Amino acid sequence: xxxxxxxxxxxxxxxxxxxxxxxxxxxxxxxxxxxxxxxxxxxxxxxxxxxxxxxxxxxxxxxxxxxxxxxxxxxxxxxxxxxxxxxxxxxxxxxxxxxxxxxxxxxxxxxxxxxxxxxxxxxxxxxxxxxxxxxxxxxxxxxxxxxxxxxxxxxxxxxxxxxxxxxxxxxxxxxxxxxxxxxxxxxxxxxxxxxxxxxxxxxxxxxxxxxxxxxxx
Amino acid sequence: xxxxxxxxxxxxxxxxxxxxxxxxxxxxxxxxxxxxxxxxxxxxxxxxxxxxxxxxxxxxxxxxxxxxxxxxxxxxxxxxxxxxxxxxxxxxxxxxxxxxxxxxxxxxxxxxxxxxxxxxxxxxxxxxxxxxxxxxxxxxxxxxxxxxxxxxxxxxxxxxxxxxxxxxxxxxxxxxxxxxxxxxxxxxxxxxxxxxxxxxxxxxxxxxxxxxxxxxx
DNA sequence: AGTTTGAGTGAACGTATGTTCACTCAAATC
DNA sequence: GATTTGAGTGAACATACGTTCACTCAAACT
Numbered sequence: 001x002x003x004x005x006x007x008x009x010x011x012x013x014x015x016x017x018x019x020x021x022x023x024x025x026x027x028x029x030x031x032x033x034x035x036x037x038x039x040x041x042x043x044x045x046x047x048x049x050x051x052x053x054x055x056x057x058x059x060x061x062x063x064x065x066x067x068x069x070x071x072x073x074x075x076x077x078x079x080x081x082x083x084x085x086x087x088x089x090x091x092x093x094x095x096x097x098x099x100x101x102x103x104x105x106x107x108x109x110x111x112x113x114x115x116x117x118x119x120x121x122x123x124x125x126x127x128x129x130x131x132x133x134x135x136x137x138x139x140x141x142x143x144x145x146x147x148x149x150x151x152x153x154x155x156x157x158x159x160x161x162x163x164x165x166x167x168x169x170x171x172x173x174x175x176x177x178x179x180x181x182x183x184x185x186x187x188x189x190x191x192x193x194x195x196x197x198x199x200x201x202x203x204x205x206x207x208x209x210x211x212x213x214x215x216x217x
Numbered sequence: 218x219x220x221x222x223x224x225x226x227x228x229x230x231x232x233x234x235x236x237x238x239x240x241x242x243x244x245x246x247x248x249x250x251x252x253x254x255x256x257x258x259x260x261x262x263x264x265x266x267x268x269x270x271x272x273x274x275x276x277x278x279x280x281x282x283x284x285x286x287x288x289x290x291x292x293x294x295x296x297x298x299x300x301x302x303x304x305x306x307x308x309x310x311x312x313x314x315x316x317x318x319x320x321x322x323x324x325x326x327x328x329x330x331x332x333x334x335x336x337x338x339x340x341x342x343x344x345x346x347x348x349x350x351x352x353x354x355x356x357x358x359x360x361x362x363x364x365x366x367x368x369x370x371x372x373x374x375x376x377x378x379x380x381x382x383x384x385x386x387x388x389x390x391x392x393x394x395x396x397x398x399x400x401x402x403x404x405x406x407x408x409x410x411x412x413x414x415x416x417x418x419x420x421x422x423x424x425x426x427x428x429x430x431x432x433x434x
Numbered sequence: 435a436g437t438t439t440g441a442g443t444g445a446a447c448g449t450a451t452g453t454t455c456a457c458t459c460a461a462a463t464c
Numbered sequence: 465g466a467t468t469t470g471a472g473t474g475a476a477c478a479t480a481c482g483t484t485c486a487c488t489c490a491a492a493c494t
Binding site: 233271275279 | 440442
C-alpha cells in the first residue's frame, strides 16, 4: 500500500507546483484511508508519511500538524457533501417522489465518496475539538440552506422561521443517521435495501408530521 | 489528577476483593475521563495506569487490553442508559405530557451520567470495531424494547411490526442526536433550553407524523 | 503457624512517536 | 549560465508505547 512518491513513470516532466500538489493529494488520501480505520485522533504523522512514501519531515512542507490536515479534510469532505445537496436540489421538488429520489441520491453519494462521508460521521463525534467544531458548523449551514429551500416550497402557507429550523434540524439528523447506517451495513444488497426503505418511510413520516403540524411558537 | 492507589486513610482494613474492585473502578473511571477528551482508540494503557496511580503492568491484572476495558465500559454505560429508559417508562404514557417529560428525563440523565452517554455517542462512531458493534447491538435492543412499548400503547388500532420498527428507529435516532446536542452545547442554560424545546417539538412532530401514517407495507 | 495466592512493583526490551537540524539537488528565477 | 528556492532526505533527540519477566509482601487459606 505504501508507495514511494516518485514521478509517474510515463508522462512529461512535472512542474514544481504539480509535484507538490500531487504529494499533498497523496497525504490527504492516505490520511483519509487510515482515519477510516480508526480516527484522526489515533493517527500519527509517521504513519501517514510511511503510507505516502515520504520521510516524516516532508509532511511539514504541507501541513503544520495532523490537526491541520484534519481541517483540510473537513473542507474536502464537505465539497463532496455539497455536491450531493446540489444533486438533490436539481430535481423538481414538487414531484411526489422527492423523498424516494433524495434517499437514492444520498445512498449513491455515500457509496461514491464513502471515505468523505465516513470522515464526517466519525470525526464529528471523535475528532479533535477544532475539527468537531468545523464539522458542526458546516452541518448547521446545511440545515439553514435546507430551511430556506423549505421556506420556498411552502411559500403559500408560510411557516415560522423557528418551525423551519426545527424541521430542517430533524431532517438533517435523520439523513446523517441514514448515511451512518449505510456505511455500517454489510455490503449485502438486501441489507442496504432495507435501510433505504426504512429511511424513505421515516422521511415521509416526518413530512406528514410537519404538514399536520400546529406550531406552538 | 493522578492519585496513587492506596488505602483510604481512615476506615477499616480492606479485604483483598474490595481492594481489587476499588482499583478496577479507578481504572474504569480514569479511562472514562480520558476517553472523554479524545477516544478509546487514542487511549494508551500507560496513560490510564498513570492516571490511576498504578504501574503499567498492574493494568493486566484487570483487563487484557484497552479494547477489553472498552467492552466493560460499554456494559457500564448501558446500565446508565437503561436506568434512564426505566425512568421514562415509569410515568403514565397516556398522559399528554409524555413528550415533555421524556425529554426532561433524558436531559437529566445525560447530565448526571455525562461520561457514560458521551462514551456511547463517541465510541459508537469511533471506537474499536468490537466496541462499535456492541454499542450498535445494545441500541438495537433499545429500539426493539421501544417498539414493544409502542405496540402496547396502540393495541386498539394495531400497527404492523414493520411500521413499529421504523418509528422506533426514528425516535431512538432523534434521542441520540438530542443527547449529542446537549453534550456539545455550551453550559449556558439558555442554549440548553433551546435544544430541549427543539427536541420536544421534533418528537411531537414525529408522533403527529406517525399517527397520520398510512403504512405501505 | 506455615503455605499459597495474587495485586501491585520496577527494570528492561524493542519499537513508535513528534520535532530539530543540516543536507541535497532539480526546478524556477535572474 | 549562475543563483535562489524549496520539496524531500536522513540522522539524531527525547519521550512514549505495549509487553516480558522476576520480584514483593500482605491477605487468604490450610
